[in-house]
Structure formats: C-alpha cells, structure tokens
Amino acid sequence: MKSVAEILKEIRPEFDFAASSDFIADGMLDSFDMVTLVATLDKTYGVSIPGTDIVPENFQNLKTIEALLRKCGAKP
C-alpha cells in the first residue's frame, strides 16, 4: 500500500512535502489537488473521509493527514 508521502509525491512531484509543516500555506496543494488527494486516500485506505473533515487543518502536513486517516479507521 502506498504511503501518504508517496501519494502526495505522485500528485505534486515538484514539491518536497517532507520539508513543509503547512502544505496549504506553502501553496503545495490547491483545491483541485485536495479533491484528488481525498479520492486517492479513500481508495488506497478503503475509507470515506467525511466532507466535514475536508478542511485545510486536516491537510496541513503528513501528521495531520495520517491522524485524519486514523480517525476514519485506516492504518496509514
């Protein structure tokens, strides 16, 4: 199973996600990327991330995305 970091790298290969603590503020993910990311995470981890959780705070960095996945019952 792909890791969150690998998925992010596929969506935006030009950015070093490991070096950022805030993907949104750093402009590394735009709104289209967010939808793509959510769809990919849903499929990869077999979850359905709730619409109410698709907010910037949950996509700030690898830790917050992994925490969101755990909240949805996945094991990232």
Next chain:
Amino acid sequence: MGSIQQPGQVFDAIQKAKAGAPAFCTNFFPVESKLQGWIDHGELSGEAHAGAAFFLRKDRDFHHFYFCAADETALQRAIAAWSGLKSGPMVTDLVGNESDVNRLLPVLEQAGFRRYTRLQRMARMGRMETGGGAAPVEFAGKADGPAALGLIENSFDRHGEQLPTSYEIESAIENRQMLAARREGVLAGLLFFETQGLASTVRFWTVAEKFRDCRVGSALIQHYFQTHAAVRRFTLWVNSGNENAIAKYRHYGYAPDGLVDQVLANEMINL
C-alpha cells in the same frame, strides 16, 4: 434552492452526498475564503437530493451550477429530476483530466447542458530569468478598481472565464494581487494573480486594445516573475482555442499540465 448562510451547510451537504460513495464526483472546489465571500454576499444557494447536492452561485446575469454526487448514476438521476436547470441562464464546469471530464460530459449533456468552451491549465516550474520590464509597473491602487473590472469584462467572456466581482477586485487590490501599467494617465494593462506560498496563479493578464504592441503585457509579466522569485509553481487557465495566448504563455515557459475545464451552458445562453 435555499440560501446558504454558512460554510457548514455546504460541508454537510457534501458529506451527505459523499458518505459511503463508491465513486464520488464533483465540480465544486471552493477554497474557504471564496466560499465565505459568496455566502457573505448572498450569492450561494443549495439543494440536497438523494445521493447528490446542487449549488448555484449568482454571477452578474446568470448562475454557476455546481454538484457533488455519490457517483455518476446518482448525478444523472438527481439532475434529471431537477427543474432548476431551466430557471435561468446557467453555466457549469467539468474540471479534471481529459478522461474524467469525458466520463461526466454525457451526464450533463443529457440533462440539457451544451458545450460552451474549453479551458486548459498551463504550468511552469521554478524561477525564470527575465530582463527588466521596458515600462514601469506598480501595484494597482484603490482608484483602479472600476477601470480594472471594466478592462477584464471587456477582455474576457463572462460565461466562460469566471470573471471576478467588484468585491474580489477590491480585495485583490487591497492584498496587492494586482499589477497595473499606466499609459497616458490611464490603466493600460493589468495582471491579477493569486499567490499562496510556493504557488502562484495568474488569473487575468490583459492589455487595453489601444495599448497592445506597446510592450505593456511583457512589462507586466516580467515584473510578476521578478517579484515572485520564491515561487516554485506558476499556473494559469487559458481558453484552449486561443492559440495566440497559448503561444505567449509557452514563450514564458508555461506548458499544459493535463487539467482541463469543459465549460457547459444551458439553452438560455447563446453558444
């Protein structure tokens, strides 16, 4: 359609459509600040259906139609039962890669939307060495607002290119997101951009007809690149049929990145 009063109503509607969805599909990608702006100005309304949620955003003399649906079948069912499609002039966008867009296109066409125009996103990575602009460029000031809006409205298609409202222009000027070039005491050209961290999007770059071929456009974009040295990814949207504009963007290092926006209009908008 009920008026949307707070972002939570949108998220709840999306959640209802998305819960347990095998192939969630949407054309609604609002960033929070834009969503709040639409709500604050009373422009957004919404309606929930079985497995789908529809939203309308008022824009000048027409509406933008947005949807979130559990899958294509749910979208097809909900849109077929929706009477709102004929309530007034309306456009909608399908955004994604070519195959995603082509997959959903028949659903909207069967509902009564017709192909209006197509945009493509172009991107360039990293910094670009540019010479100094030939003419002075500065940030637009508050007094430029009406002229800036007029210039954009004269240069672009309101149905196909998501033109800004006057309050968006005011906000862009206040946040120093609009460059202005003046000639003969008037606004000769502008470049409206949105920068977030390492990424920046050119929303509108245009020169008044009278000042074309006077190097106003090149001065604006060179100034833009010079003042965005830290940006890693530059993007913009361009009409796929506008070969002149595409050639110009290629000259500045932009290339299609695979994302397209198929704009559709209902029968109350002339093609």
